[in-house]
Amino acid sequence: MQLPNAEQLRAAQAVVYQRLQPTAQYRWPLLAEALGTPVWVKHENHGALGAFKQRGGLNYLQQLLQREPHVAGLVSATRGNHGQSLAAAAALYNLPLQIVVPHGNSQEKNAAMRALGAELIEHGDDFQAACEHAAQLAETSGWHRVPAFHPDLIAGVASYCLELLSAAPQLARVYVPIGMGSGICAMLAARAALQHSVEVIGVVSKHAPAYARAFTSGERQCIASQTLLADGMACSTPDPQALRWIREGVSRIVEVSDREVAAAMRLLFSATHNVAEGAGAASLAAALQEREQHHGAEIGVIISGGNVDSRLYAQVLAEQLDLLG
Structure with missing residues (x-):
């Protein structure tokens, strides 16, 4: 299996633009001051559903x-x-949909899925358990099971990457959060399609390090996620195809703690007045962690989503959470 090529990315981009407008990428002066270098922010939190997915x-x-x-x-x-x-x-196609989420999932994300018409089923304590239950439901019902990682998902997601890299041809490096891998593999596909020279750096939660460990060792292992804030990166078992592409095209993976993510969420709000969920602020957290390595190069960070529960976000802004360091 190969990453989607330029022709496939352009075709998917046309599909996306039938329904959505491109999102913005801005250079925020206060973020440049905090990072000591020019920084582009890709605002996938501005999309119709508040996320790149x-x-x-x-x-x-x-x-x-x-x-x-x-x-x-x-x-x-x-x-x-x-x-x-x-x-x-x-x-759009009047298709029924069952969505399985683990117990304790974001209540506001759950409500949004129900409002969009999904039948929501709570099962298990983590994403892996929810995935296994979804597979069982699909086998029983005969309905199509949609995976979390697939070339068609990557091709659609890559439209955001094409937008950013086209707007910033001089971008030296970009930090991309890793959940199951569609976002970062999309960036790799877009880089190849545009023949861009950008260095792609992955970002995972320190408390959900499965991809980071597998990136180093080449071996997939199930590692329980313990992140309290970055649920969009709460992967316990890497996808084998995603891992292969990530190991081939990503220069390194940075691990960020919940405390670093919370600080990045606060900085994004104070410097840009944008709301980011934990996974959406993780790339900025990684860029801040590597501040001394930028040396004036233009960098990019991805606000992959802004769908954070309001009570949790209020606690982050007020620094009232006891977070993992």
Whole structure:
């Protein structure tokens, strides 16, 4: 299997733009001051569903229905943004959708998925357990199971990467959060399609280090996620194909703590008045951690989403959470 090529990315971009407008990328002076270097922020929190995932869902559903026009329904697992993406896309085709989330999932993301028309099922204590239950439901019902990682998801998501890299041809490095891997693999595909020289750096939670460990060792292991803040990066078992592409194209992976993520969320609000969820602020947290390495180079960070529960966000801003360091 290969990463989507330039032709596939452009085709997916056309599908995405039938429903969505490109999001902005800005250079914020106060962030440049904090980082000691020019920084581009890609605002996927400005999308219609507040996260980059919507792009992937649109392309995945269109491609699926071209291959399998008689799909009866869809089943998938999520921590939130992937589920919202599928719910919005399924509604366009009047397809029923079951979404499995682990117990304790974001209540506001759950409410958003229900409002978009998904049947929400709570099962298990983590994303892996939710995935396994979704597979069982799909087998029982005969509905199509939508994975968390797939080339059609990558191709749709890559539209945000094409926007950023086209707007910033001189970008030296970009920090990209890793959940199951669609976002960072999309960046690798876009870099190749545009023949851009940007260095791609992955970011994971220090408390969900499965991809970081596998990146170093080459071996996939199940490592329980303990992050309290970055649920969008709460991966316990890396996808094997994503891992292969990440190891081939990513220069390194930076691990950030919940405390660093919370500080980045506060900085994004004070410097830009943008709301970022934990995974959405992780790339800025990594860039801050590596501040001494920038040397004036232009860097990019991705606000991959802004869908954070209001009570949790208020506690982050007020520094009232006892977070993992």
